[in-house]
Amino acid sequence: MRGASAATGGQSELISLDAGELARRIHAREVSSVEVTRAHLERIEAVDGAGGGDGVHAFLHVDAEGALAAAEAVDRAVAEGGPVSPLAGVPVAVKDNMTTLDMPTTCGSAILDGWRPPYDATVVARLRAAGLVPLGKTNLDEFAMGSSTENSAFGTTRNPWDLARIPGGSGGGSSAAVAAGEAPLALGSDTGGSIRQPGAVTGTVGVKPTYGTVSRFGLVAFSSSLDQIGPCARSVLDAALLHEVIGGHDPRDQTSVDGPLPPVVEAALAGARGDLAGVRVGIVTEFSGEGYQPGVLAAFTDAVRVLGELGADVVEVACPSFSYALPAYYLIAPSEASSNLARFDAMRYGLRVGDDGSQSTDEVMSQTREKGFGAEVKRRIMIGTHALSAGSYDALYGKALKARTLIVRDFTAAFETCDVLVSPTTPTTAFPIGERTDDPLAMYLADLCTIPSNLAGNAALSVPCGLAADDQLPVGMQIMAPALADDRAYRVAAAYETARASASDAGPRIPELRALEGSR
Ligand code: GLN
Numbered sequence: 356m357r358g359a360s361a362a363t364g365g366q367s368e369l370i371s372l373d374a375g376e377l378a379r380r381i382h383a384r385e386v387s388s389v390e391v392t393r394a395h396l397e398r399i400e401a402v403d404g405a406g407g408g409d410g411v412h413a414f415l416h417v418d419a420e421g422a423l424a425a426a427e428a429v430d431r432a433v434a435e436g437g438p439v440s441p442l443a444g445v446p447v448a449v450k451d452n453m454t455t456l457d458m459p460t461t462c463g464s465a466i467l468d469g470w471r472p473p474y475d476a477t478v479v480a481r482l483r484a485a486g487l488v489p490l491g492k493t494n495l496d497e498f499a500m501g502s503s504t505e506n507s508a509f510g511t512t513r514n515p516w517d518l519a520r521i522p523g524g525s526g527g528g529s530s531a532a533v534a535a536g537e538a539p540l541a542l543g544s545d546t547g548g549s550i551r552q553p554g555a556v557t558g559t560v561g562v563k564p565t566y567g568t569v570s571r572f573g574l575v576a577f578s579s580s581l582d583q584i585g586p587c588a589r590s591v592l593d594a595a596l597l598h599e600v601i602g603g604h605d606p607r608d609q610t611s612v613d614g615p616l617p618p619v620v621e622a623a624l625a626g627a628r629g630d631l632a633g634v635r636v637g638i639v640t641e642f643s644g645e646g647y648q649p650g651v652l653a654a655f656t657d658a659v660r661v662l663g664e665l666g667a668d669v670v671e672v673a674c675p676s677f678s679y680a681l682p683a684y685y686l687i688a689p690s691e692a693s694s695n696l697a698r699f700d701a702m703r704y705g706l707r708v709g710d711d712g713s714q715s716t717d718e719v720m721s722q723t724r725e726k727g728f729g730a731e732v733k734r735r736i737m738i739g740t741h742a743l744s745a746g747s748y749d750a751l752y753g754k755a756l757k758a759r760t761l762i763v764r765d766f767t768a769a770f771e772t773c774d775v776l777v778s779p780t781t782p783t784t785a786f787p788i789g790e791r792t793d794d795p796l797a798m799y800l801a802d803l804c805t806i807p808s809n810l811a812g813n814a815a816l817s818v819p820c821g822l823a824a825d826d827q828l829p830v831g832m833q834i835m836a837p838a839l840a841d842d843r844a845y846r847v848a849a850a851y852e853t854a855r856a857s858a859s860d861a862g863p864r865i866p867e868l869r870a871l872e873g874s875r
Contacts (some may be wrong), residue, residue, distance in 0.1 A: 367394035370536035371865050374445045374593040377539060381444035382433060388426035388444030392488050395446045396422065399490070399537045402515075402871045410871055412512050413522075413532035415451050416458050417491035422446065425488045432486070442596055443486030448538035450529045451492035452499055453584070454573040455479050462575050463495045463507035463525075466727025467705040476573020477608065478542060478584050478601040485600045490538055493528030497729045498696065499549055499577045501525050502801035505792050506731045513788070514557060515866045516828055520785040523553030523801070529587045530557040536865040540597050541587040546577050547684055548781070548805025550585045551817035555780035555831025558819045558864075560594045560848070561587050563805075565838045566812035567612040569598075570605035578691040579610075581684075581809040589864055591818060591849040595623040598841075612839070617814075622842035626849025632666035634847060637773030641677045642804045648783040650823025654830035655779040658820035661854050662777070662847065672769045672776065676761035680807045681799060683762070686742045686755035687810070693739030696732065699724065734795065763811045770837045775847050778804045780817040780831035804833055814841035818848040821855070 369377065369391050380386045396419050403417075404410020429444040449455065452462045454472035456479075461467045475483070482489060496506035504512040504527030512527040514520040515535035522531040529541035530553035543550035545563035554561025562585040569584045576582060586597035602616040638659060643652055663669050701707045701723035702716075709722040728736070742751040769776055781801055791798040808815035817831035832851070836844040 367397070369394040370398045372539070373590050374442060374539040374588065375590075375596055377445050378442050381429070382439060384433060388429040388433075388488060389423060391444065392422050392426040392446050392490070395490060395538060398535070402535055402868050403537060404871070410513070411515055411518070411531050411535050411537070411868075412510055413493055413528040413535065413537055414448070414491045415461060415463070415494050415509055415528070418458050418489065421457055422488050422490050425483070429486045429488070440485040440600070442540075442600060444488065445540060446488045446490045446538055447482055447597070448490050448493050448529055448532045448541040449479060449482075450495055450526050450541070450543050452495060452544055452575045453479055453542060454575070455489070455492065458489075458492055460492065460575070461509070462499070463497045463509060464727065464729070464732070465508040465706060466699050466723070468508070470705045472573075474573065477570035477605045479573065481601050487540070487600065493526070493532055493541060495528055496525035497732050498575070498692070499525040499544055499546055500692070500731050500735055502548070502552060502798050503788075503791065504528060505788065506729055508729060511788055514785045515868060516558060517785065520787055520828070521556070523556040523781075523785065525549040526553045526587070530554050530559050530561060533557070533559045533587050533589055534866070535868060539589065540593060542584060542601065543587050544574055544582055544584050545805075545809065546581045546583070546688060547809050548802035550587060551805045551815060551831065551833060552781045552801055554587060554817040556785040556829060558829030559587060559589055560591055560816065560818055561585070562594050562598060562816040562841075563808060563814065564598060564602060564841055565612070565617070565814045567610045568616055568839070568841070569602045570608040570611055572605055572607040576695040578688040579695065580691060581688060583809070591845060591852050592620070592623040592627065594816070595619040595845050614839075617839055617842040619842050619845045622845040623849040626846035627853045629850065630666040631662060631847060631850050634667045634775070635773045636662050636667045636669045636847070637672035637769055637776045638669065639677065639776050639778045640671050640673050641675070642778035646782050646800065647779065648823060648825065650825035651779050651781075651783060651830050654821045654823055655832055658832045658851060659777060661851055665850050665854055667847070670773065672773055674765040674769055674807070676758065676765045677807050679758035680762055680810055681803055683755040683758035684802075684806045684810060685738070685799060686751050687759065689735040689739035690742045690752050691739070693736045693743065696736055699727065731795070759810045762807050766807070766811045766813060766837070774836070775843050776835040778833045778835075780804060780833040784823050784826055784828035784830060808835050811838075813838045814844050816844050816848055818852055820851075
């Protein structure tokens, strides 16, 4: 069993197993969902720490009672011999920008501290309906703006592979929870890379599905034309299994695609069994060279070599307009955010400052937003408001939309000659906590390779491709596929993952974290 030999530091073996294997054991009554859930709650207790202390701090909220009750319900259904869905009984963590009826939803922001939503996001409702067991809510950069989780109002999450380093962002909590064995599965949201980049730097799988194929209903909006919920997991098949639970049409999301979901589980299974004969893989030439860590490029090049050995036809493809992706994104995303975040007006949700009867509504609103939003969120609101203002609209927002069109055209042309495109997921491995907090531009560069797929709306995932030789930290390979061809990316990723797992240098799948366990 892959993963069974991973270090678990005296913890239950259950925390290192794939979700698919856990489900199999639960459904065969070899282990109960309650035991599996307990093992993960104990792992959280051992390594997560409270409130940003010494631990991984992947979670902002853990609902042990709710999780155990959900697990008991699945155990009862299994005992009664009723049909259960493929992941029933498996624990899952949810990024704290998706609404949950029984848990707070903060978006990592002081302005929503303690807010309890009156409804479940569609994805959360689908998790529950499929018998998955929500463990709690994970940390993120405030309103999902950032690449390190350092913008959370509730403390930084730390990378389980090196606690002095960032776990990526904005969904660092979800990926770190999966990497540390605190949850076998998690949900993330990806507006510019926030599932894939944390996946890459924590050595886990992260998928941004085709835009519109997973409901955004109940996802607190950051940039509505880019936001996409997707799965975080430790294997490609696990990500596919979760993808099929959350995906599919939702009448409550007006941008939801009304059509069948690409067959991602079937593709992951086929990829793991088969080769890649005849699959045309294009390496994006723009994503290498200056600014790319040598150890990242070496691991990526080696991964491409494996794809070639599996039978893929590997070519280089130029996507010249991808160089506009970062500047276009940093106009479009803040523009949409400035509009979306107007709803935090001190009247409807969470924090309210200065409401003593002596001040006007405008004053209360202004003081609440001043106190409740962090620096990065304010920066984006100001940039977005400026980009949309009458005098700048054409020169800034309008130009960015034109660049977006050029990027879409580059993808269309590239997918005429290639089935999938590949690149490193992120130019460097996890950087030290604090290194980029004073330099927003350096922080933004972490998403250089992931942003084009958000702008175009196509599918993209990150699959671990070993450790960088220069710092022994995880590297991710990004695999991009056309819109509604997510299954292609899964097939290539699963074939690669299977080939890599049999390589001698595959390494442990869960870091030991003995120092944390010993300190408790
Ligand atoms: N890091 C990017 C940003 O700060 C992407 C965030 C995301 O995907 N949510 O906007």
